[in-house]
Structures are given as structure tokens and as C-alpha cells.
Amino acid sequence: MTKQNVMISEKNSTSGLMTTITVAMSNSSLFSSAAQKPPARPGGGYLAISRKKLLKQLEIEGSARINAWVDSMKASSPTHIKSSACLASTDDHQRSWILHHPSALSMFEQIIDASKGKQIVMFLDYDGTLSPIVEDPDRAFMSDSMRAAVRDVARYFPTAIVSGRCRDKVYNFVRLAGLYYAGSHGMDIRGPTKGPKYKKRNNQGVLFQPASEFLPMIDEVYKALLEKTKSITGAKVENNKFCLSVHYRCVEEKKWTVLAEQVRSVLKEYPKLRLTQGRKVLEIRPTIKWDKGKALEFLLESLGFANCNDVLPVYIGDDRTDEDAFKVLRERGQGFGILVSKIPKDTNASYSLQEPSEVMDFLHRLVEWKRLTARHN
Numbered sequence: 001m002t003k004q005n006v007m008i009s010e011k012n013s014t015s016g017l018m019t020t021i022t023v024a025m026s027n028s029s030l031f032s033s034a035a036q037k038p039p040a041r042p043g044g045g046y047l048a049i050s051r052k053k054l055l056k057q058l059e060i061e062g063s064a065r066i067n068a069w070v071d072s073m074k075a076s077s078p079t080h081i082k083s084s085a086c087l088a089s090t091d092d093h094q095r096s097w098i099l100h101h102p103s104a105l106s107m108f109e110q111i112i113d114a115s116k117g118k119q120i121v122m123f124l125d126y127d128g129t130l131s132p133i134v135e136d137p138d139r140a141f142m143s144d145s146m147r148a149a150v151r152d153v154a155r156y157f158p159t160a161i162v163s164g165r166c167r168d169k170v171y172n173f174v175r176l177a178g179l180y181y182a183g184s185h186g187m188d189i190r191g192p193t194k195g196p197k198y199k200k201r202n203n204q205g206v207l208f209q210p211a212s213e214f215l216p217m218i219d220e221v222y223k224a225l226l227e228k229t230k231s232i233t234g235a236k237v238e239n240n241k242f243c244l245s246v247h248y249r250c251v252e253e254k255k256w257t258v259l260a261e262q263v264r265s266v267l268k269e270y271p272k273l274r275l276t277q278g279r280k281v282l283e284i285r286p287t288i289k290w291d292k293g294k295a296l297e298f299l300l301e302s303l304g305f306a307n308c309n310d311v312l313p314v315y316i317g318d319d320r321t322d323e324d325a326f327k328v329l330r331e332r333g334q335g336f337g338i339l340v341s342k343i344p345k346d347t348n349a350s351y352s353l354q355e356p357s358e359v360m361d362f363l364h365r366l367v368e369w370k371r372l373t374a375r376h377n
């Protein structure tokens with residue numbers, strides 16, 4: 001993002017004198033589309049526009065952004081009943097999607113074949129992957145049987161839980177000591193508190209928090225968002241330590257625009273924070289170049305698998321933020337992303353699973369296969 005010095009000129013109505021102030025602004029906050037961007041100014045000169053024009057521009061950009069947010073909030077929440085013609089084309093779409101992203105259960109043998117001579121490393125998202133999506137984020141409990149499946153998997157394979165939630169919270173849900181935990185979308189990584197059997201190279205004592213300088217800002221924004229959104233019934237602001245979530249799952253659809261405006265009115269004071277979207281949630285996080293994909297790479301490196309061919313990372317997740325990890329795997333040409341979804345979605349994952357119960361089946365099969373091969377060797 002490039003910075004542009006903007007000179008605002010104003011004519012004093014009584015004196016008739018022009019006064020000017022200069023403001024350093026990012027191009028992206030000034031111009032809503034690339035087409036509107038001014039030509040580059042060698043040497044970073046001034047762009048003179050009137051205050052009126054600037055405010056108008058900001059207003060247009062602001063409402064365009066709100067509309068885009070709300071459109072995206074609606075697009076990820078299909079609520080309308082489909083006509084039969086529409087249903088038929090949906091079926092076709094579903095069939096074609098599943099051809100491109102087959103079930104990881106039906107492709108299990110192929111996945112195992114690809115792991116020959118390689119160490120499988122498991123990366124598991126939490127919400128919607130290990131626990132079903134529920135209305136109250138504080139009650140997204142994991143079943144005991146899922147916990148047992150994850151514990152078994154972690155006995156045989158290095159395993160990390162990668163979540164948008166704050167690390168302590170996700171740990172309190174999972175409650176397994178021998179795992180890596182990457183909370184706050186990977187911005188808070190901690191190695192196992194109990195020595196895992198699979199210990200390879202230098203994987204102990206990992207603690208990595210690339211966004212620690214943002215803590216005071218996140219706290220401030222958390223308080224501001226709590227205050228700002230308190231009038232909206234059902235809205236919930238969650239403090240995930242290095243990032244925040246504004247939930248709208250329980251907010252009436254007609255209030256989504258107001259909520260988006262409230263969030264934007266707070267965020268516009270914090271250009272170092274950005275907004276992404278998840279499942280009926282607006283996620284606010286630092287603009288640093290760090291995401292679940294970077295966390296995956298960091299963890300592979302911590303486990304001693306940087307630049308190695310003898311590793312097969314498998315990442316299972318259900319949300320948009322998991323796409324960063326799927327993309328890394330695709331670009332590395334290594335391992336597989338598995339998207340948990342019942343409906344076709346644009347994804348960089350190779351395979352799919354429909355819901356957490358299928359994730360559990362997949363984990364069981366991995367363990368069963370590992371036990372069998374261990375018996376034969």
C-alpha cells in the first residue's frame with residue numbers, strides 16, 4: 001500500500017484566503033478502485049483536491065466498502081429458497097465440485113500412498129472442523145470421542161491445532177497437552193507442554209507471537225467495539241488476544257448493515273488493522289503478513305521439516321482463513337488441504353469432508369492404518 005500526501009485546500013469565507021493542510025493517506029483508503037488511482041508521482045508530490053471532494057471521496061469509498069461487506073456477509077449465508085431449476089443447476093455444480101474436490105474418505109488410499117516414506121504432519125482447525133458450528137461461540141465444545149480421536153492421531157503424527165480463537169481458549173476446548181497450538185489465526189504459537197513421542201529435531205519450547213506490539217491496540221478496539229455494538233441484539237464481540245471477532249450469527253439480517261457501519265466507524269481510526277470474514281463473523285486483525293499459511297510453514301520449520309521432501313502436511317479446515325494454509329500447500333506442491341464443507345466453495349483444498357463427524361472418521365482411519373503398519377513392521 002503506497003502513501004499519498006493529500007493537500008486539502010479551503011477558502012475562508014470571510015477572509016477569502018486559502019488555507020491548506022496536508023494529510024498522509026494510503027491510496028487504498030482514498031480510492032475505491034484501481035481505475036480511480038492517480039498516476040504515480042515521482043518524488044511523492046502533493047495532490048491538491050478540495051476538502052469537499054476528499055470528504056465525498058471518503059464517503060463513497062466508505063459506503064462502497066460497507067456494501068461490499070454486507071454483500072459478502074449475505075453471500076456466505078444463503079437464506080433464500082431455491083427454485084427447482086436453480087436446484088437442478090445446484091446439483092450439477094455440486095457434482096462437478098465433488099469431482100474436483102473428492103471426499104478425503106473415498107481417496108484415503110491415495111492419500112496414504114502419497115505418504116510413503118514421508119512423515120505425516122496434521123494441522124487441524126477448530127471451529128467447524130473439530131467442533132460443530134453452534135450459535136454461542138463460548139459453547140462450541142468438542143465431543144469426548146473427537147478428543148480421543150485427536151489424542152490418538154497426535155500419538156502417531158506431529159499435530160497442531162490452528163485456530164482463529166485465542167490460544168488459551170482453544171486449548172481449554174481441546175485439553176490435550178502433546179500438541180502444538182496456533183491461536184489468533186496463527187499469531188500465537190506454542191509448542192507441546194508435554195514431550196511428544198514423535199519429537200524430531202528442535203521442536204521444544206516454541207513460543208512465537210509476531211503481533212505482540214498490537215496487544216494494546218487490540219484491547220482498545222475491543223472496548224470500542226463492545227461499546228459501539230451494544231445496541232445490536234445478538235451481536236457479540238470476542239477478544240481473541242491478537243485479533244477480534246464480531247459475531248453476527250444471532251443478529252437479524254436487517255441489522256447487518258448497521259453493524260457493518262459500526263465496525264467500520266471504529267476501524268477507520270485504526271489503519272493498522274484489517275478486516276476479514278469467516279462464518280457469520282467479521283474478523284479484525286493486524287495488517288502484518290501473517291496468517292494460518294505462514295503459521296503452517298513456521299510449524300513445519302520448528303519440527304525440522306523446512307525444505308524437506310520427506311514430509312506430508314495434511315491441513316483440515318472449514319473456513320476462509322484456512323484457505324491461506326491450503327494455498328501454501330498447493331504452492332509448495334506438498335501435502336493436502338481438506339476442506340470441511342457440505343456445499344461447494346471456491347477453495348485451494350484438494351479434498352473435502354462434509355462435517356466434523358467425517359473429520360473424526362478420517363482421523364480414525366489414519367490411526368487404524370498407522371497401527372496396522374506398525375504391527376507389520
Ligand SMILES: O=P(O)(O)OC[C@H]1O[C@H](O[C@H]2O[C@H](CO)[C@@H](O)[C@H](O)[C@H]2O)[C@H](O)[C@@H](O)[C@@H]1O
Pocket residue numbers: 125126127128132133134135136137138140162163164165238240245247249278279280281283319321
Ligand atoms: O479458525 P477457527 O478455529 O475455525 O475459528 C474461527 C472462528 O471460530 C469461532 O466462530 C465460529 O464458530 C462459532 C461456534 O460454533 C460460531 O458461533 C460462529 O458463528 C463461527 O464464526 C470463534 O468464535 C471465532 O472467534 C473464530 O474467529
